[in-house]
Amino acid sequence: MARLTLEGLSFTYPDAKAPALCDVDLQIEGGEFLTLMGATGSGKSTLLRLLKPELRQNGTLSGRVLLDGKDIGGLTARESASAVGFVAQNPEEQIVTDKVWHELAFTLESLGARRELIARRIAEIAAFFDIEPWLDRETATLSGGQKQLLNLAAVMTADPEVLILDEPTAQLDPIAASRFIDTLHRLNRETGLTVIISEHRAEELIPISDRLLILEEGRLAFCDTPKKAASALKDTAYLRFLTASARIFAGTDGAGEAPLSVREGQAYVNGLTVKEIQTAEKTAEQKASALSLKNVYFRYERRGADVLSDLDLEVKEGEIFALLGRNGAGKSTMAAVAAGLRRAYSGSVRVFSKRLKDYTNGSLYQGVLSLLPQDTENVFLRETVREELCGCEKAEERLPFDFKPLYDRHPFDLSGGERQLAALCKALSTNPRLLILDEPSKGLDGNMKALLCGVLKGLKREGVTILMISHDVEFAALCADRCALFSQGRIAAADETETFLFENRFYTTAASRITRQKTRGGYTVERAVKLLGGAGC
Amino acid sequence: MRRFEDMNPLCAAFYYLCVLGLTMFGMNPLTLSLSLLSSILSAVLFGAVKGRGHAFSLILFLIAALINPLIVHNGMTVLFYFNDNPITLEAVLYGLTAAGMITASLYWLRCLSKVMTSDKVLYIFGRFSPKLALLLSMSLRFIELLRVRWRKIQDTQKALGLYRDGNLIDALRGRARVLSVLIGWTLENGIVTAESMEGRGYGSGRRTSYSAYRMHLSDWLFLPVCAGLTAVAVVGQVRSTVVFYPDMQMELWNLWGILGAAAFAVLGTLPLIINAKEALRWRGLLSKV
The missing domain is CATH 3.40.50.300 (P-loop containing nucleotide triphosphate hydrolases)
Structure with a gap:
């Protein structure tokens, strides 16, 4: 039995003409890592919020969400708070209390847990997320990345079965973001946690995702493994959601299995020939x-x-x-x-x-x-x-x-x-x-x-x-x-x-990392495709 | 190592309640001078008062001591006349005692605020009402948050050219706008916090209050010792006679008076005794490492 089942899920906001979400059917197995992509306003947040009863907004809902076969709306407040964890975009505003340890205790305090359990869980979580060194600090003094990690840790203290994240790294810098995503991957790999994340960071997420979902105007436009996405989405606008490797692959009409990570992309690009294109001579002018x-x-x-x-x-x-x-x-x-x-x-x-x-x-x-x-x-x-x-x-x-x-x-x-x-x-x-x-x-x-x-x-x-x-x-x-x-x-x-x-080797774009062994100017996907003989993308 | 600062917050709270009570409700020159001495010692050793703070206390002490003889002219022993008003020995001594009381109380309060960090206050409230503790914790966070945001909005608006004319009215109008944004932004973001709380089970039933503090044996011992010393000091104060006006009648050195003063001396230096004992013990332990 699937862990989460979405049956014909539709949702319309009050006063809205069109539904924000339209007839979504989806089965999510336990331990799956799902990445949800789509343009702003495509219904990603709406979908994710429907999976957490406390966060549902006013509107007309039809269809059902089943957690282990039971309707999620029928859970008690305590069951639902601990079964589904939710991390939102803004790191600052999700923090409730003034001290890091108190923030970690907050979830279990709310659920009325015993002192001993709270103490043990805090110790355990602090060790896993490596936040022990700043357990006594004030939450206001943390960096954005630390705050978001704390939010994740605080949600995890309740030991949820499903973790939902709505653009959690949108406000973070790339290094903090990849650290956050690494932690998510580790949680998924080591504890079998089911993760559903909506995010724009394809480079880090797509290689570790089991399935990729793309929403377009409230409908599921694509739902399959990332490997299949590169060829399936080749001539569509959805290609932009994929990694640089996959986009270069599609742009240069690659055949066979699509590369996803930078490493795979390099291997693919090394088999291509570089076109010489004339670049306009730069005039060095002295400007004020x-x-x-x-x-x-x-x-x-x-x-x-x-x-x-x-x-x-x-x-x-x-x-x-x-x-x-x-x-x-x-x-x-x-x-x-x-x-x-x-x-x-x-x-x-x-x-x-x-x-x-x-x-x-x-x-x-x-x-x-x-x-x-x-x-x-x-x-x-x-x-x-x-x-x-x-x-x-x-x-x-x-x-x-x-x-x-x-x-x-x-x-x-x-x-x-x-x-x-x-x-x-x-x-x-x-x-x-x-x-x-x-x-x-x-x-x-x-x-x-x-x-x-x-x-x-x-x-x-x-x-x-x-x-x-x-x-x-x-x-x-x-x-x-x-x-x-x-x-x-x-x-x-x-x-x-x-x-x-x-x-730059590290502080550079994915496209540049993929193509740097072959050519100098391929620092965006479009340029790389042009240089590597694609028709343009 | 359990220094006084590391003991259960209830101990510290009870301790400062006792010393502050004894200091504030007894006009006994003997205990007050002991209180002043031990509070200064405490404050210095806890690092609660630094250079400028001591200067401030000294000035406060002098002002408080001077004001009484200048406005109160009771007393039998006239020292001299100031602007045709008698300055009496009794009023001078009363002023000194009162100034000692105020200064000592302030020193104790500074020690209290140094030792009682927000975590500890929270722990004490949490024992009575978990909700109150949460409210306190959230408020503490909000104060800092609002301060940072005010600065941010102020800077943003300045750089976007909000203050055009550079006069007072323009400045005030700008500030009012900034305040309104601050409130709007805070309320807006408050929704996210509320959702985060609800999503994490707030309001789903009875709350518990977690704290890392536990009652150790030494905490259990500390409380009765503290209470006993306070009781002896109270009896000492009750049994000694302190009358300033119209002429001084002091009876401080009877048996109870001496016992009470001794008890207060121990009480006042109790944190220092504990820390000294712990420091000694630490030396002994260090040789085993």
């Missing part, structure tokens, strides 16, 4: 500097450590510059220093060759510089998008996106991508010549990323200089002119995107 930081030192507290130390950075006018690096390395701090929100205790910061302090009375933020932070929630001050974008009409015209249908919505009700664009629109309303973006691609799906990339390139053509701070190498590969790696409070290396991604 838009932002320059020289020997900048910064720390938050007198007795604290330097967050920025001896930092040098030069962003030229009219370029898109990507600053990469792990979370917590000090990239956002650098942005705050560059934007004059924090003062460096030593060194000089110049914006368009003018010192920061020469911009008096907030004139820096009127037509010169705009900084868009990571958390776009705090950009919005009003009740509706209409009021929010009032006075931004010019900026709206510059973006290839129609905000009109969203005018009556509350800014918090927008999807991640829509919110990012609306925030960008606000940032452009002061008509800045230098735009600093902090993690613009965070939590966006592939479509939105491509759209945002187009927007940024369009702004560049209009002469706006863009400094982008990101941990998303794939996104930087799509749109940046130059890239730099941030480490130990300074810039470790800045170079042209192509050189940067070719020379």
Whole structure:
């Protein structure tokens, strides 16, 4: 008998014309690892939430969800809380208490467990997830990756049979994300836990998944093993959900079994011949500097450590510059220093060759510089998008996106991508010549990323200089002119995107890792396919 | 190693209740000077008060001691006249005693807040009401969260050009907007927290309250010792006579008075005795490692 059975599951939100989920039938065996993919709004969250009775939202539901043959709606509150574990996207908001140990105890406390059991379970879980060293710390002091790991650990204390995760690594940097996914894989492999995860990170997830599900407008568009996906989805739009290896394989009309991981991809690519394509000669022009930081030192507290130390950075006018690096390395701090929100205790910061302090009375933020932070929630001050974008009409015209249908919505009700664009629109309303973006691609799906990339390139053509701070190498590969790696409070290396991604072994895109032994410029899947003689994809 | 700080929070709570009670409700110069001495010693050894804190306490002590003789002119022994007002010996001594009481209480309270970390407070509340303990824990987390968020929103809005005019009204209007975003954002995110709680079984029945603290034998011994010493000190205070006005009548050195003072001296230094004993024991154990 299957562990989870979905029978004709349909769901319609109140006031919605079309159902969010339409007639989904699915059987999930115990111990299976399922990856759920699909564009934003395809019904992934709706489906996952239906599997956890406490999180079901208002709406019309038909069909049934059976857990070990019993209807999941008929479970008592305690049974259902412990049988199905749920981890959501935002690491911060899922944490309830102030101390790490208390967070781990919370689930079992709620279920009324004995003291001895709680003590034992905390010890066990802390050892498995390797969180013993920070058991006594305050939850507010943890990094995003640690917080999400804690959320997972806290859910696991109840010993669930099925674990459901809704884009758990969307807010994490790549290193924290792969650590999180490794932990999931270990849980699945070593304890036989059934895992259902919705996520965009194909590279890490697809090679370890038993089955891949793709949702399109509330319907199951694909449901089979990842190996079969590459050939089955070859000429469809769903191909973008697969790994770089599989996409290069499909793009170059590969035959036989599709490669999934980077290693398999390399083996496949080594059998292909590289086409010579003429690249336009780059003209080295001397451009004026838009932002320059020289020997900048910064720390938050007198007795604290330097967050920025001896930092040098030069962003030229009219370029898109990507600053990469792990979370917590000090990239956002650098942005705050560059934007004059924090003062460096030593060194000089110049914006368009003018010192920061020469911009008096907030004139820096009127037509010169705009900084868009990571958390776009705090950009919005009003009740509706209409009021929010009032006075931004010019900026709206510059973006290839129609905000009109969203005018009556509350800014918090927008999807991640829509919110990012609306925030960008606000940032452009002061008509800045230098735009600093902090993690613009965070939590966006592939479509939105491509759209945002187009927007940024369009702004560049209009002469706006863009400094982008990101941990998303794939996104930087799509749109940046130059890239730099941030480490130990300074810039470790800045170079042209192509050189940067070719020379890096770890901090580079999957496509570059697959093709680097054969060719230099294949740092995105599209380029790799072109270079390796595909018809284009 | 179980230092005083590592003992069961109930012990620490009971201990500070006793010393604070004895300090605050008795105007006995003998016990108060003992209390002041031992509280300063405690505070220094626990690292609860550092350089500037001591200076602050000294200033507070002087002010408190000076105010009484300046406004109270009771007492038989006139020392001198200040602005035609008599300054009496009794009022000066009363002022000194009261200042000692206030300063000692503050030192004890600082020790208390140093020793009673949030975990311990939570443990004590959790024993009576698991719900109250959870509420407290969530509030503690929220304070930090709101502080961080306020800063974030403030920075964002500044960089997006919210403050245009640079005058006071503009600044106030901006702050009001920031506050409204803070509240909106917090409520919005509160939904996620609520879902996380419900998904993890909150409200599914009776809660238990977990804590890593246990009652050891030494904790069980500590409580009656503490209570006994307090009782002797109370009797000592009751049996001694302390009258300031109109002329001083002090009877501190009778049998009970001396016993009470001795008991208070032991009580006041009890944490230090425990820690010294543990440190000695640790030396002995270290030689076996």
